[in-house]
Amino acid sequence: MPKVVVESFSSSDDETNGFRMKGKGALGGIRNPNNNCFLNSVLQSVCHIPQFGRYIVEIHQRSSNNCYGNWCLLCDLKHHFEHSIVNHVVDANWINRYLDDIFPNHIRGSQEDAHEMLLFLLDAIDRQQQKIRRSHPGKNSSIVEQIFDGKVRCEYTCQTCQKKIACYEPIRGLSIELPENPEFPPEMSKIVEDYFNDEKICHYDCRK
Ligand SMILES: [Zn+2]
Ligand SMILES: [Zn+2]
Numbered sequence: 111m112p113k114v115v116v117e118s119f120s121s122s123d124d125e126t127n128g129f130r131m132k133g134k135g136a137l138g139g140i141r142n143p144n145n146n147c148f149l150n151s152v153l154q155s156v157c158h159i160p161q162f163g164r165y166i167v168e169i170h171q172r173s174s175n176n177c178y179g180n181w182c183l184l185c186d187l188k189h190h191f192e193h194s195i196v197n198h199v200v201d202a203n204w205i206n207r208y209l210d211d212i213f214p215n216h217i218r219g220s221q222e223d224a225h226e227m228l229l230f231l232l233d234a235i236d237r238q239q240q241k242i243r244r245s246h247p248g249k250n251s252s253i254v255e256q257i258f259d260g261k262v263r264c265e266y267t268c269q270t271c272q273k274k275i276a277c278y279e280p281i282r283g284l285s286i287e288l289p290e291n292p293e294f295p296p297e298m299s300k301i302v303e304d305y306f307n308d309e310k311i312c313h314y315d316c317r318k
């Protein structure tokens with residue numbers, strides 16, 4: 111697990127910025143009373159991404175331009191983060207009031223797919239931030255876009271005339287394939303490398 115470093119703003123005397131995680135290694139564990147491992151593992155993962163943790167703890171402020179008020183998922187995440195820094199074990203029941211919005215088809219107590227949960231959670235945060243952005247036009251992209259989104263550049267070379275055409279596709283995840291006969295455990299860097307390998311597209315013609 112990568113070492114998490116959340117240090118206080120040295121430029122501010124604000125007490126809420128007095129968190130220090132350097133050397134602690136990890137946040138507290140989350141209790142799992144209702145088969146919520148899919149949810150807890152996602153919360154743990156996103157909170158351990160240093161850039162996201164720093165944004166939540168140090169930058170997001172209640173009633174700021176990026177805050178959604180009493181139903182602000184980021185404020186509750188911040189609260190969760192603050193608890194997790196100082197406690198060995200915490201509860202994540204606070205998220206229940208958001209679950210109908212985040213994961214509409216989820217039935218309490220049933221297992222879900224963690225990757226699906228992650229995408230739903232990021233979507234929910236992004237939706238909230240987009241709504242705020244519409245009322246404050248000209249603001250920066252959302253924190254989800256900044257940390258989790260990217261673009262893949264695809265370049266096509268026409269075999270008939272050698273013309274190159276490039277296009278950019280926005281992504282929040284890569285649908286990578288497992289190799290047919292993987293060595294065990296399959297190496298992630300190799301799988302990603304395979305994904306970006308050249309591919310021959312039959313009958314491609316730049317004029318069509
Ligand atoms: Zn907020
Ligand atoms: Zn061509």
